[in-house]
Amino acid sequence: MKKIYTLLLLCLFTLTVAAQTDITPSSKKLTKAETEEFFTPAFKKKNLINFPIFRAYTYQDKSGTYYVALSESADTVNKEKDTVNYTIKAFNFKVDKTISLKKWEINDFKIPTIKGDEKESSIWFWTKYCGFNDLDGDGLIDPIIVYGTFGLNGYDDGRAKILIYYKGIKTAIRHQNSVIDAGRNTQVDATFYQLPAQIQNHVKELMEKMVKNNHAIFPAAYIDKMGKKITQLTNE
Template structure:
């Protein structure tokens, strides 16, 4: 009986230690109440968060605790009763005791309408692909933010952008969808190739998932070309 008790006690400590280890790279989506508690009216005004917060997250790792807000302009509602956004903004704040410091910000917008010619109808965050994970096992979360636009044909001629923050440095993959080879293009920041291999692999898998879900049309050999450090990828 004593041995069983000892084993149970050791198991408890092992589970507790594992749980404590997991919390160093923990993240969660905030509820509406939790979002409003952190992103108060005064706080939003001070930090120029002028758009409605569509989704908010918190995560913590060995460097501290962070809060992320994804906001969209919500300019109008179309005939399908979908919210149409002309602009998106994201904010990342680090919390240290009583101080809240902005670490990075994202600002982007749909292609402006010129002389009645509307190339894109809306832009929004693709939270299906947004992640807050430690991808290379260094104890630091590597946030991935994904958003995109709708063109005349929806996803097939809209744009997509993948942003990954590694140790606070942003790396972007910008993509123009098209069913026509000549107008389909992917631009990869050169910093992508200095990212740890697990992060590069994860981003490529994410791109493959986007293709599978028909949210992106990447060139057939895009993965191979990215391996060859092609900064601009097309179907030449």
């Protein structure tokens, strides 16, 4: 009898693992109603989500189901009627039945104004470049979050940041724009070079799109050099 019970447990475990493995990774942007259904006032209060949620997503892969909220402080409105944010926060929650566990959080802000000297006016998520896809085909979603700032001359002297989450490990690419060669600076975490080639190539393509859309100034040499193990890049 004991052997039969053990065999049944083993079969149940095998079927559970097989079911999880068979899940096709998928993601979607949540509607306003779907966002409010998951991120209720009580849930936001409990998890200290104090800013308005600008955009929310859900994704599912063989490791489970996740919800992501991108929130911005919405401090004021400028002359062009654009919302100005001084701070942004992002949250990722894994949902297991009735339990939601926070997996990671992003906190960033524009460079503070000192004695009337304003270097940056706003910071916000660049959802055009954000994505939740299984880039290397291992059955796990590889979240990529992109955001940036406006400097005194808009994008020309603002900053951009690309965050890649691979198997729970965050890798960052930090970039300072400038129309002056000496003013540009790109810092790449060493872990970027440990990422699968598919993810590295996808990030390089994102950088090229950002250049094409005039959202960042990455000379071709920057992106070419990223094929080598360099943790800090400056324009030559």
